[in-house]
Amino acid sequence: MIIIKGGVTAALGFQANGIAAGIKKSGRKDLGLLYSEVPAAASGAFTTNRFQASPIKISKAHLKNRLHQAIVVNSGNANCANGKIGDRDALLVAEFIAKNLEIHKGNVLVASTGIIGKYLDTEKIRKNIPKLVKGLSKRGGVLFSDAILTTDTKRKEFAVKVKLRSHSAAIGGACKGVGMIYPNIKTERHATMLCFITTDAAISKRMLEEAIFEAAQGSFNMISVDGDMSTNDAFFILANGLAGNKTIFSKNGDYHKFLEALKFTAKELAKMMVKDGEGATKFVEIKVAGAESDDDAKAIARMISRSTLLKCAIFGSDPNWGRIAAACGASGVGFDSSKIDIYLGDVKVMSGGMSVKGYDEGRVKSVFKKDNIHIKVDLKSGSHSATAWTCDLSKKYVDINAEYPT
Amino acid sequence: MIIIKGGVTAALGFQANGIAAGIKKSGRKDLGLLYSEVPAAASGAFTTNRFQASPIKISKAHLKNRLHQAIVVNSGNANCANGKIGDRDALLVAEFIAKNLEIHKGNVLVASTGIIGKYLDTEKIRKNIPKLVKGLSKRGGVLFSDAILTTDTKRKEFAVKVKLRSHSAAIGGACKGVGMIYPNIKTERHATMLCFITTDAAISKRMLEEAIFEAAQGSFNMISVDGDMSTNDAFFILANGLAGNKTIFSKNGDYHKFLEALKFTAKELAKMMVKDGEGATKFVEIKVAGAESDDDAKAIARMISRSTLLKCAIFGSDPNWGRIAAACGASGVGFDSSKIDIYLGDVKVMSGGMSVKGYDEGRVKSVFKKDNIHIKVDLKSGSHSATAWTCDLSKKYVDINAEYPT
Numbered sequence: 001m002i003i004i005k006g007g008v009t010a011a012l013g014f015q016a017n018g019i020a021a022g023i024k025k026s027g028r029k030d031l032g033l034l035y036s037e038v039p040a041a042a043s044g045a046f047t048t049n050r051f052q053a054s055p056i057k058i059s060k061a062h063l064k065n066r067l068h069q070a071i072v073v074n075s076g077n078a079n080c081a082n083g084k085i086g087d088r089d090a091l092l093v094a095e096f097i098a099k100n101l102e103i104h105k106g107n108v109l110v111a112s113t114g115i116i117g118k119y120l121d122t123e124k125i126r127k128n129i130p131k132l133v134k135g136l137s138k139r140g141g142v143l144f145s146d147a148i149l150t151t152d153t154k155r156k157e158f159a160v161k162v163k164l165r166s167h168s169a170a171i172g173g174a175c176k177g178v179g180m181i182y183p184n185i186k187t188e189r190h191a192t193m194l195c196f197i198t199t200d201a202a203i204s205k206r207m208l209e210e211a212i213f214e215a216a217q218g219s220f221n222m223i224s225v226d227g228d229m230s231t232n233d234a235f236f237i238l239a240n241g242l243a244g245n246k247t248i249f250s251k252n253g254d255y256h257k258f259l260e261a262l263k264f265t266a267k268e269l270a271k272m273m274v275k276d277g278e279g280a281t282k283f284v285e286i287k288v289a290g291a292e293s294d295d296d297a298k299a300i301a302r303m304i305s306r307s308t309l310l311k312c313a314i315f316g317s318d319p320n321w322g323r324i325a326a327a328c329g330a331s332g333v334g335f336d337s338s339k340i341d342i343y344l345g346d347v348k349v350m351s352g353g354m355s356v357k358g359y360d361e362g363r364v365k366s367v368f369k370k371d372n373i374h375i376k377v378d379l380k381s382g383s384h385s386a387t388a389w390t391c392d393l394s395k396k397y398v399d400i401n402a403e404y405p406t
Numbered sequence: 407m408i409i410i411k412g413g414v415t416a417a418l419g420f421q422a423n424g425i426a427a428g429i430k431k432s433g434r435k436d437l438g439l440l441y442s443e444v445p446a447a448a449s450g451a452f453t454t455n456r457f458q459a460s461p462i463k464i465s466k467a468h469l470k471n472r473l474h475q476a477i478v479v480n481s482g483n484a485n486c487a488n489g490k491i492g493d494r495d496a497l498l499v500a501e502f503i504a505k506n507l508e509i510h511k512g513n514v515l516v517a518s519t520g521i522i523g524k525y526l527d528t529e530k531i532r533k534n535i536p537k538l539v540k541g542l543s544k545r546g547g548v549l550f551s552d553a554i555l556t557t558d559t560k561r562k563e564f565a566v567k568v569k570l571r572s573h574s575a576a577i578g579g580a581c582k583g584v585g586m587i588y589p590n591i592k593t594e595r596h597a598t599m600l601c602f603i604t605t606d607a608a609i610s611k612r613m614l615e616e617a618i619f620e621a622a623q624g625s626f627n628m629i630s631v632d633g634d635m636s637t638n639d640a641f642f643i644l645a646n647g648l649a650g651n652k653t654i655f656s657k658n659g660d661y662h663k664f665l666e667a668l669k670f671t672a673k674e675l676a677k678m679m680v681k682d683g684e685g686a687t688k689f690v691e692i693k694v695a696g697a698e699s700d701d702d703a704k705a706i707a708r709m710i711s712r713s714t715l716l717k718c719a720i721f722g723s724d725p726n727w728g729r730i731a732a733a734c735g736a737s738g739v740g741f742d743s744s745k746i747d748i749y750l751g752d753v754k755v756m757s758g759g760m761s762v763k764g765y766d767e768g769r770v771k772s773v774f775k776k777d778n779i780h781i782k783v784d785l786k787s788g789s790h791s792a793t794a795w796t797c798d799l800s801k802k803y804v805d806i807n808a809e810y811p812t
Binding site: 049050051052078080081082083084085086115116117118119179180182226227228229230231306307308309312313315316318320321322323325326327328329330331333334335337338349350352353354355393394395397398399400401402403 | 455456457458484486487488489490491492521522523524525585586588632633634635636637712713714715718719721722724726727728729731732733734735736737739740741743744755756758759760761799800801803804805806807808809
């Protein structure tokens with residue numbers, strides 16, 4: 001596997017575009033379209049929030065179809081909490097795209113991100129669709145990546161090439177964050193995380209569903225910016241088969257190579273989201289080892305990743321590791337607190353549940369001054385582990401969210 | 407029931423004191439003592455954090471005894487994550503007090519709040535105990551209330567008088583917050599919340615245990631400042647019987663009057679904590695009605711109360727109620743999202759899961775500019791309800807916790 005340039009149009013046969021349709025008051029790009037030149041196998045993983053945005057409902061329904069060719073995304077409006085009007089609007093947008101691309105509306109997937117509880121101006125979207133479709137191109141990947149952003153400060157793209165048995169396949173994606181980020185997305189099943197991955201690998205829809213589920217677990221489902229789960233989180237994958245490999249129908253060697261590359265891509269995109277988390281000045285990796293189960297390790301890692309107090313301490317470069325211990329204990333996981341070791345960077349600050357006497361405080365302070373902070377908790381009770389990612393909580397985060405344009 | 411002046415020494419037979427023992431670098435009061443002139447029935451409710459501070463362990467053990475006469479509290483050091491050394495230190499402090507008061511050490515309860523992972527300077531405490539004991543007085547309630555504070559900006563006291571069948575009894579308390587506040591305390595079973603309530607009512611230890619459990623549920627267990635559960639949360643009650651009422655041994659009329667007054671006192675103290683929450687500029691009451699069960703209502707109210715995004719919006723007076731809907735849906739409670747109504751103050755902004763067209767945005771904005779904000783969610787699926795309290799998330803909160811003196 002090698003890292004290559006590009007994003008959603010890195011794989012063969014994908015085109016994209018992104019334009020400003022006037023949904024965002026700022027006049028920035030807010031409407032994106034991703035298109036596969038040939039019908040593709042598709043799968044999606046969506047928020048488990050009980051409030052589901054209309055585009056989520058429509059995409060889930062459309063994913064029951066066998067093949068898909070387009071994904072349309074607007075930013076600036078989540079089209080959530082708009083009831084049946086919202087559902088109709090999301091479907092209308094899919095219909096506009098289908099008509100212009102001359103494909104079936106059921107083969108179009110939709111996604112939205114932005115403010116909750118405002119009706120979507122579908123007339124603005126309808127008027128702009130001819131322009132959006134006309135501008136589709138291989139080089140439009142960056143335009144698409146820009147159009148999906150909200151409070152993001154950076155475009156987020158990543159792509160790899162993986163050698164399968166007969167041919168090589170590309171996997172490329174784009175995503176956006178960067179607030180209301182605490183995804184828990186499930187297959188078959190707002191800011192919001194949106195991620196779009198395309199591949200020219202030939203793989204069956206069923207195998208793609210397995211792969212997206214696996215890929216979401218160790219990536220998007222392990223990040224937190226603010227602990228707020230969105231109503232609009234969505235992760236889509238389109239696989240158009242143009243790489244020419246022997247179609248992956250089972251969990252064979254090619255499946256595992258493909259899966260490994262997909263997981264890597266998803267993880268890199270997830271980390272980009274956290275690094276660009278609203279107001280973030282630091283990136284934090286939290287590893288929990290020695291757990292009795294994967295679920296225990298994940299629960300503890302995620303609880304630490306959403307400790308408001310720890311995130312403030314990290315913003316202030318204050319190595320207040322007691323807040324890590326408190327978060328472990330608040331996770332609901334049963335463990336023996338007299339066994340736990342905690343490391344800040346490579347410095348052990350807690351050993352067997354006790355503060356380490358005379359640890360190098362200067363070194364610990366220098367660890368917390370870095371842009372990349374590594375925290376490790378060893379429960380010493382088993383062989384399971386998990387890694388979560390978060391950012392610090394800065395005053396800028398408060399500014400951004402105290403004045404979100406409602 | 408009438409509200410009366412005072413706090414932990416409002417009831418007959420209680421004395422208190424608070425001094426500076428040099429535990430806090432600031433030189434402020436950090437050692438408090440609460441004393442009942444006669445042995446009292448006692449009960450406690452403690453954090454369910456898996457990491458339990460040493461004073462919690464010692465107090466739990468001592469509560470197995472029948473009667474208690476003193477509670478000693480230090481602020482500035484949580485005595486947590488100090489292993490067996492911490493346990494020994496907490497016990498030493500109890501022993502110092504017992505010796506000076508000439509009572510049994512098992513009749514002394516202990517509590518601590520402050521930084522985690524630093525050893526307690528018991529020598530400083532030992533040296534100051536004669537002064538602490540000597541200064542005990544009825545008027546010392548305020549000194550005690552001051553000595554337990556950490557990042558609090560205000561003393562927190564409350565007291566009531568309740569008429570029982572034969573005599574009237576007083577119930578008075580003091581508490582401290584105001585960060586790491588997301589208590590989930592259980593009977594028998596860190597800032598940190600600490601609450602000390604005294605009463606001269608005559609009530610059996612068993613009935614007191616029932617009452618403290620009931621009182622914690624609708625008060626401390628429904629507040630959040632930052633969603634971080636402490637390792638040191640503790641709620642103590644001492645009942646010395648000096649009011650002269652017929653001892654409450656069962657859930658009779660007097661028990662229910664007593665319980666009502668205790669619940670009211672606990673709720674008022676809990677609300678004071680939230681109002682003084684770290685960096686708080688606004689107080690928020692969240693009511694969830696129409697739930698299928700109390701547990702559902704509580705889970706949703708508490709999830710809304712810890713939405714970082716909503717709390718930032720409230721700081722900015724931005725009525726971004728979509729964040730309320732998202733928090734409901736993230737609670738893990740199953741409900742029909744097409745039934746939900748949401749009110750900001752008395753303005754209905756969501757009806758049947760949909761944004762209300764043309765609601766009075768000006769009025770909603772004025773609601774969010776107030777110091778006291780009321781949010782109501784009606785699930786319209788049952789008859790159960792719950793109320794939670796929180797504060798906004800300000801830039802000052804970040805300042806306070808980015809520079810906590812470690």
